[in-house]
Amino acid sequence: MKYIGKDIERLIPQRIPFIMVDAFEELEEPTSKDSLTGASGATSLYVRLDNYFMLRDGEMSESGLIEHIAQSASCLAGHVVLQKAPGQPPVGMIAEVRRFECRRRPLAGEQMRTTVTMGFSFGGMVLCHGATYIGEDAICEVDMKIFIQ
Numbered sequence: 001m002k003y004i005g006k007d008i009e010r011l012i013p014q015r016i017p018f019i020m021v022d023a024f025e026e027l028e029e030p031t032s033k034d035s036l037t038g039a040s041g042a043t044s045l046y047v048r049l050d051n052y053f054m055l056r057d058g059e060m061s062e063s064g065l066i067e068h069i070a071q072s073a074s075c076l077a078g079h080v081v082l083q084k085a086p087g088q089p090p091v092g093m094i095a096e097v098r099r100f101e102c103r104r105r106p107l108a109g110e111q112m113r114t115t116v117t118m119g120f121s122f123g124g125m126v127l128c129h130g131a132t133y134i135g136e137d138a139i140c141e142v143d144m145k146i147f148i149q
Helices: 005-010 062-084
Strands: 023-028 040-046 092-102 111-122 125-134 137-148
Touching: 005 023, 005 062, 023 062, 040 062, 062 092, 062 111, 062 125, 062 137
Parallel strands: none
Antiparallel strands: 023 040, 040 111, 092 137, 111 125, 125 137
């Protein structure tokens, strides 16, 4: 299944101008019916100058990369949860950021592609790994703990 444009709003609680995902696709379902463990997916974002996280030099800030990856994870969680029961998308909060490595910041006009994989989940807390690419080049990676209500 692929979500683009307004369809993204069905998956995440954020709204314009704070949406950091243009498309969500390439879903791999969780390995467990009762959790997000093992789920993975891919998102994309075209970097625009009017993005909330753009710096004056035309590059996206590191915090923008982290937020994009968190929203990518939120898209994945939203899809999995809404497949089980229609309703509102789950609300998630970044609980911890670990091993963030930014090799370079994306420039306005570039297309980012991000993969997210959910690891162990327990009691609303989910471990997540995200990696963002421009073309074939990995520009950043991060591990996060996300609390999902």
